[in-house]
Amino acid sequence: MQSPYERKRFRQTSLFAYRIILPSLVFILFFIAYPLLYSFIVAFKEYKYGVPTGKIIWFQNFIDIFTKSTVAPGFYNSLVVTMKFTLVAVVAVVVISLAIALLINQQFRGSGLIKVALLLPYAIPGAVSAVIWAWIYDPSFGVMNGVLNGLGIIDEYITVAADPRWALWAILFAYVWKFVPYSTFLFAAGLATIPSSVYEAARMDRAGSIRAFFKVTLPLLRPVLQMVLVIQTIFALVMHFGLVFVITQGGPGDATRTLAWLVYVESFTFTRFGRGAAMAIILALIMIVFIYLYLVVLNPERRLKRREAP
């Protein structure tokens, strides 16, 4: 039972809280919730060439995506490319960033400098880094060719962005360079919370560094790892778009035609906004499946609780 004073105080606190979050709430409503709702509606409409007929066609856009001869093959191919990219990108980013985080977690001369240097790729705007990589890969004057040629690895300048065997890997490499720092700092923050006494206890139990990593570090980092997996999967599914746009435009052929690129092409090149919005919803559903896998299915505590349940 609250006293009148406590109730008044609670009301005042609540009002203050609402006043504080109001600007963010308004921003979210106008710039996120409204476009989201609108794109959801558009996905169920016939909407092409910028001229909305206004006709609700329910799931026809989705049916077309999966069955129409002019759309479905490209869509399925983009699904394969997207999945390949996402799986490799997530694994690469997680492994590399965890390794770097373990390294910078050690105190040594120059570790501060490495931390600052690590921030640079993430601090560069996406479009700028895409242009930088396009120049690095350039088959006529790119630094990559210059270095490989200088080291005697290649005799003649090679093209990676126009070679279907290499184009996706070129995008992937640039992507990993860009997004490793973000995860590295998340892991580094997680590592900093692990008390040194746990490692001391492991040492007393004669655990080597590899055993300590798998038995101490990794289990205690699990919440951070889950979070990094979720964030990196979301990033890998959509944030490669700038690189594809600048470096390959989905080519050569359909080698780098990912789902995010397809959403853009359908919406803004073909002006089939309905179909583009439907594809974006499919992309969102894929993300949700991944997140569910990471947070629910791969959660050992949850599995344990299920086993314990009567």
Place this chain on the structure above:
Amino acid sequence: MKKRHMLGTLLVSSFLLATAGCAPAAEPAEAPEPVVITVEVPVVVEKEAAPEEAGPEELAPLGPVTLKFAGWTYDLEKVQQNSDKYVDWVAEQAPVPVDVKIDWSDAGFGEFDTYVTTTFAGGNSFDVLYGSDHWLAKWAAAGWVVPVEDYFPEIRDYVTDIAPYSVEAMTYDGKLYGLPYYTDVMYFFYNKTMLEEAGIASPPTTWDEVTEQSLILMDKGITSQPFMVGLKAGAWFDEGFFALIYSEGADLFDENFEPIFETDSGPVYDMIEYIAASINDTGIVPTKVLEMTAVDVQQAFKNGDAAFVIVPGYMVREFNTPGISKVAGQAEVSMMPGATHATDGYSRMYVMGNGALRDEATKVASWELIEFLGGKTTVDGETGYQIAKRWAVENGLGFSILSLWQDPAVEKAFSAMADTSVMQAQKELAISKDGISAPWFAEWISYVRTEVQKALLRQEPTESVLENIKQQWLDLKAE
């Protein structure tokens, strides 16, 4: 509880990230009707009145209006100068004076279609904008640009003065939508000095000769990548691809937009196979052409990397300019090799956006801007295609105004750059892209780029690629 909360938040966030921004910002108006303007100014009558009898200064200027004018990024200083000239001219010397300010905006050529699409689909508009043959049908079908001849029938007076392929490129559904900014054709340029070094007396006239001469150049170590044409998926792909297939006499569609090209033989099949062999077998075309635009090819030729290139005519000016080209004085133009020597002709134009119809003053000012930039105007007593001539003389931009070839200044400027007789002869064999007036062309050609690249890389047989291309056209047509 907390975890469930977190899961929910993440699911919602991911959904937001994936879907936000994939739909237009606002519901555009219903399918734009031909706009009815209730207040009509007798524009034609006033234009026809002799300036001496009823001088423009006697008319109260319309406006003030601010024209929203958009184009792609190219020589912005000159664009600004031309716009300033127009503002002065339209206030004092135009048939119908208007008090105008210009609100200019631009985007890169490669992104311009997206820029226009997002602008109009988001419920905004432009009054006058640059257009291109491969976007016109899409924009016109969407009602984003309007047929100028519906509002200013005098635009048709220009038809006899403009090359037919250019008129065709600016026409949609039988209506003329604008006047030319510049028009050009894809030419075959060669490096005369390289050929001389290799002991080759004359440039190739067939594609087999291109291969033979390229192999000689490679054998003698003169160049390792003799032949280039920009085939990166994008707008320049279309010009390069059509130039190649037209050179062998390709004909894609009949007058009813029915596909008439064969999928297992014929000019289209042969040229795709030829380029695929040139990339994968003989090596005379480097694979990197699939990530090169015509601008990149121009750069490679200027650097002395290639002996043969297919690029638009306006690039010749830089080829032979000392200081910016390593091959200055060595670039020569030749007729396109092939059975018919035909090539692709393309048109960039000034068109009227539906924003121009919001009031009479804006509509008149928009037309006068289009006519000032693309048509014949009288400025300070001098009458002619002044802006088209300026672009031609100062920048080497091609033109479809036939009478400009007789202009001494134009003749002088072009003959200093290349053999104008060859350029004129090539221009006469230029063909506008087949099927370009179909509203689904932009979507189809985007598909073609991807598919043809697969054939060029031998990821898929040419026959099946052409089957896919044909089927895509039929499906889009059926829609």
